[in-house]
């Protein structure tokens with residue numbers, strides 16, 4: 094029989110689940126979950142909970158304390174990231190101050206916030222105020238949940254999830270690159286939810302020219318959660334008549350081009366409501382992917398979802414930029430020579446236990462999926 098979880102682990106798990114609800118909505122901030130608990134006659138009782146709100150404020154702790162009111166006094170705050178200690182032009186009261194004012198006796202925090210403005214100061218201030226501070230509870234889970242924020246503040250790039258769908262015999266496309274309808278409808282909904290948990294969706298111009306995708310989140314109630322759509326388009330070939338450009342006023346379209354792309358195309362795309370940014374080319378002549386991601390991080394993006402196809406997936410992975418990799422497999426085989434979904438470079442990395450660890454796996458509709466997380 095599995096050992097019962099301690100209260101600390103159970104409440105932190107609840108805080109992580111709350112934080113996960115905001116993923117994709119809070120950039121440039123992390124999505125932090127917070128739970129306030131006080132002792133009751135039959136054990137601890139939740140008196141307030143919350144998570145970082147869309148756009149990044151109010152912070153998770155502020156939501157939880159707001160709900161708890163006076164009941165927080167003497168209780169415990171569970172929080173998935175070190176409470177902030179900084180004051181900014183945009184910010185209100187630092188969460189450490191709220192915590193002290195609420196009169197909690199104990200703070201259980203999963204991990205420190207590597208943001209140099211905080212970086213241990215939040216925990217230190219709380220301890221100095223006489224509050225007991227416990228850290229490291231479900232740290233691995235919190236590191237994964239806050240990976241986008243952590244990479245942005247420590248490495249100046251967002252985290253990247255790469256997803257590819259394949260047939261039972263391993264193909265993402267038909268002979269000569271023809272488009273295949275691989276995933277079941279259930280997997281379609283699941284992909285929309287995955288998209289919604291990221292700040293931006295990134296794809297290559299090849300896919301746009303072939304499929305004219307819309308790339309919004311089309312699930313009831315989640316439509317407003319459509320991430321920014323980023324197109325890697327070195328020569329600025331994105332058609333003004335594409336669905337992406339036609340919807341650019343409603344859901345942002347950011348186009349990343351090479352420095353030598355035609356200015357006239359940039360002017361036309363900007364007039365149509367897109368934003369155009371430029372990066373250099375790598376040694377292979379392709380857009381410098383790391384530089385492109387750095388541009389996104391500068392604009393506040395912490396989590397990028399790439400459905401860009403086998404080539405970009407392999408490039409991202411070889412450059413050490415594919416933090417999460419999701420492979421879905423349908424029960425049907427193509428039965429011909431198609432476009433290999435998991436290219437050899439990516440396959441080798443996924444099979445290397447020092448580089449990727451298997452994470453979630455399961456079924457979505459008729460399809461199976463496997464998720465791998467890059468070991469840091």
Ligand code: AOF
Nearest residue numbers: 122123125145152153176177184188208
């Ligand atoms: C928390 N709770 O819910 C979040 C935190 O721009 P500001 O003033 O909102 O501060 C953002 C920084 O605060 C962000 O970069 C990250 O270090 C931390 N985020 N902290 O205590 C929260 N979202």
Ligand code: ZN
Nearest residue numbers: 152177187188
């Ligand atoms: Zn805060």
